[in-house]
Amino acid sequence: MNTLRHRATLLAVAGTALALSLTACQSDSDTTSSSAATPGATVASTPAAAASTAGKGTGTTHVTGPTDSAGSAESKGSTGSTGSTGTSAGSAGATGEQVAASTPVCTAGDVHVTAARQDGPPYTHLVLTAKNTTRHSCRLTGFPHIQFLESHKQDLPAVAKSKPAAPVVLAAGAPAYALVKLSDGGADEDNEPVSAFSVMLEGDSTVIAVSAPGSEGIAVDPAKALTGYWTPELRKGADDF
Structure with missing residues (x-):
């Protein structure tokens, strides 16, 4: 147990x-x-x-x-697209050209054209002045298409070296100039008296009648007459012809 x-x-x-x-x-x-x-x-x-x-x-x-x-x-x-800043600056320049290009071309109704003797005697050159008479800017292109005599129905040849590098944009009231050669000033030239002549602007077929300066008018040799381009100012050298 x-x-x-x-x-x-x-x-x-x-x-x-x-x-x-x-x-x-x-x-x-x-x-x-x-x-x-x-x-x-x-x-x-x-x-x-x-x-x-x-x-x-x-x-x-x-x-x-x-x-x-x-x-x-x-x-x-x-x-670093600071380079793009330069591009912007370039664009700004391009934009300035675009603004000039977008400005309307001056017509005969936009400007008042007058003529005055330059230097002399002998009086061999005229200065044409085209003044913007509007309240807006306009672009004056090329050169004045001038005919002095009824016996010579062709425009005066233009002098290439007088062409400005940039477009000529006239603000309201601003003038532009063109130098015009009448003759060489020689006694043996075939000069003809002119009391008034016609001017046309490039791109406009309207004829502008311009009175010649002086009470006796001007003497023009059709074989020697030349015109310069419209410029904001007369430039010595480029406008000497």
Whole structure:
């Protein structure tokens, strides 16, 4: 009987120890499982935090490495487009030419043309003045188309060297000039008296009648007569002919 009780006691103790051992193992397993699942669980339970973390990572990638260098290069390129400032300046110059080109051409109704002797005697040259009589700007192109005599129905030849480099734009009230050669001033020339003559502007077929200066008019040699281009001012050298 004592032997049986002793075995029963041993079995009970062993069973208790086994139960305790199993409980401890299970507890350790749960703890390990819970610890392993923590990071995944945190991300899954807070998607906003995950998105925020991903966003920071993207931002870091954007501002570092090649992307940052590319950004800097692009930034320098656009800043260095200081060359584009020069282009703008060039455009401004091109724009000025465009403004001149867009200004309407002067017509006979826009200007008042007069003639005056230059230097002399002998009086070998005239100065034509075309004054803008309107309240707006206009562009005076080319040279005056002049016919002095009924017996010579052709325009005077123009002197190429007198052509201005830029278009002649007349503001309201502003004048332009053209030098006109009448003769060489020699006594043996075939001069003819002229009291009035006709002028036409380039691009306008309207005839402008201009009175010759002086009470006796002017003496013209049709073989020597020449005209210069319209210019904002008479220029010595370019207008000497």
